[in-house]
Amino acid sequence: MTQTDAPALPALRAEDFDFALPEALIAQEPARPRDSARLLVVGAEGTRDLGVADLPSLLAPGDLMVVNDTRVIPARLHARRGEARVEIMLNRAEAGGTWHALVRGAKKLRPGDVLAIEGAPELAPRVVERQDGGAVLLDFGPDQALLAAALEKAGEVPLPPYIARPDGPRPEDRDDYTHLFARQPGAVAAPTASLHFTPALMEALAARGVGQVEVTLHVGAGTFLPIRTEDPRAHKLHSEWGEVTEEAAAAINATRARGGRIVAIGTTALRLLESAVDEKGVVHPFRGLTDIFLLPGHRFHSADVLLTNFHLPKSSLFMLVSAFSGTARMRDAYAHAIAAGYRFYSYGDASLLFREDSAQ
DSSP states (O other): OOTTTSOOOOOOOGGGGOOOOOGGGBOSSOOSSGGGSEEEEEETTEEEEEEGGGHHHHSOTTOEEEEEOEEEOOOEEEEEETTEEEEEEEEEEOGGGEEEEEEETGGGOOTTOBOEETTOTTOOOEEEEEOGGGEEEEEOOSOHHHHHHHHHHHOBOOOOTTSOOTTOOOTTHHHHTOOTTOOEEEESSOOGGGGGOOHHHHHHHHHHTOEEEEEEEOOOGGGGOOOOSSSGGGOOOOOEEEEEOHHHHHHHHHHHHTTOOEEEESHHHHHHHHHHBOTTSOBOOEEEEEOOOOOTTOOOOSOSEEEEEOOOTTOHHHHHHHHHHOHHHHHHHHHHHHHTTOOBSTTSOEEEEEOTTSOO
């Protein structure tokens, strides 16, 4: 197909993804137990109000769940340069002990500055470079074990900005913000769809004949950044490191070949799968950075079903689910969810979405 033959992408405006969300619907703590959260099923036939515990009955024997096994690190640090205070949010590990970070107060910093970390004097990161948007490259040195131990001691769980903790993180937040599949440390935000899973739910899914495979996408702080451009395509996502192993790719492709469905658990798993899949629907091993931005007009090749939480207005994630299930369908579904009092975002309820061009 030539460039002139290619179908035109739809016109996009950020305001088309706006909606009125009552602040009271942004969840401040998770459902207890986790699988007691509500579940809105969204498909071609409309919406159904169920619960996360109903998930096994909604999937079929031979379906395969793809979960993100990243683990959130205590990535928020408070530091000083002389008398000036700055707040550091580690975002992505680079080579040789260097980290890409988002820094509140970055304008106070200059290359060569050495920072004092509150609560961890053994750390003395050096400013390597200031970048646009409050980003800074920090060199913590090659001893990753020292950094990991210092983070556990002095770092804070980087809860999203819409979860209010005026007195600081609560002791239970670290466990609440850790999901059942967390294995690989490196994320600064949780793949929140996974927060709904419990051992009992996993046993029920296994009894149903639903499989599971792990991939890794270390979610960065950029997931919280609002879209400030009128045209969403002008918005740039921060790169995130991900991996789809040969074994995971083989399991996904074998499931598809047998006629099973691929169920992405969370938008992070879906973004990584779409980074690794070709136009024929074959998922390849992948290891590296991705900044894929999934907008309406994108053709999905990797997953048939998506389990995800409810996202904020004008966010890249609401645009992603609109691309997956259809903009009109998602606007109707979110209007229903708001009217029915569903809880939104990281600690909120869930939705089970079927791809716009697939059967439910």
